[in-house]
Amino acid sequence: MKKIILLVILFGILIYIGCDKVSNLEYNIDSSACNSCGECIQICPVDAIEFGSDGKAVIDQTKCNQCGKCVTICPKDAIH
């Protein structure tokens, strides 16, 4: 278990220090934190969020305009 945790930590540090940030922003939803309340679906101005197969909200990246309103409204802080 300790080896797995260490590997993940090392991986994160390596990516964070060694890689540049991608040119355009992308928002995603942590499905383990989402409580399926639908607040983000109501607030999204470009209709880019829907419930997925597991009943959790999913962002359609082809429609998202990265306004970030869903990040503010999410009661579980699941959008990152």
Next chain:
Amino acid sequence: MRKIILILLVIIFTYLHLCGLTQWMQISLRNFTTDAEHDIDIITGATPQAETIDTASKDGIYWQHEISGNLYTNLSFTLENDLFVSDLSHEFKNSFFYNDAKIKVYYQNESQYLKLQYANRTYNPAATNFLNIPGVEHSTQQQMVHNTALHYKGHHGRFFISLYGNLRNLDYEYLTIEEDDVYESESAWDNDIYSYAEFSYKITDIWKAFVSGYYKDDLNSFNEFDDSNLGIGLEFDNRFDFFNAVKTKVVYYNKNFDSIDDEKDHYFLTEARYTKRFGNSLTGFVTYINRSCYDEDQSKFFRISNMLRIHAKYSYLTYNMKDSFILAGIKYNPENEGNLVFGEMNQYLFKDVYLTAGVKYANELFGTCSAKCEYFVTPLRSIWINNKFTNFNKKSTQNIFSLGTTLIF
């Protein structure tokens, strides 16, 4: 201690009233009934409300229904309807009238699960949106969304399969606006098909390998907003003992969407979650999610986002403290400037009176604090007062003061 908390509560509410920030009243009624003979549950609830945002006040009502039950052995259904009506739209509710209806039918046995769902979302007057629809460069007003979805999950031995399809239809009004006047309006629609398939194999009790495919077809466009990807991944899920559990997942996606940069074609998702219990009272978890990509043209890895979330919760397990707890956590998300700190507590005060309080602060986004005091007349009936104040990036404030009752029959 209890006196201090009560005094603090009175001071907070008095201060908010003096600031003219509390113009909000909420009465929440919730009725739960069970028909034992037919095994049908019915839940209804209504919440009239008034709210102040900056200087504007808004009145509205939430009305919620849920009916669920069994049709035959292994076959069940759920009907849900959420209605929201108000006299003012604002940034967080972009329509005066909002109705969300869902019909779900499930079939489930030991090795298979099938769900058929129809969902309808209606706005009236229509919500003004800026939909990313090819050929539409002006404002649009969405009227109604229809979703019809089918989801199948099954397993045979160590093989698992999951299939999902969703047909989505959006009815909207195309507006041409000139000098704040709408001079042309035309009805239109947009159809999307979303489909997903995943096949997985459980190598051992803790290791699982999977492949997945996703395809989205925007039926109105000529491939411009289509999206597809193929994924392959490995998952590790192990509860070592009562005190330690780890779940990790690494997935590679080969993405193909014309509307997004090619640099994300080779996409890597890494998720890790470690849950720890320190005895019976103190629990916590750490979640880390990384999204990265490899750009073939530059032969270089790029980071898309990193998200680290840490939670710790202390529960009072002594009988006289009932369900009291203290929770604190942080979320670190540097790429999307979504860093957040938060805390929450639920404190049993005395004689069936509880105090719940929370604070949350996200740099450059918002800060919010809330407090709720609830008295349980019986275990199924309570009265409460609640106040929540939010400051959105020092540009706008929202205050919600509520006085309500919850009744469970």
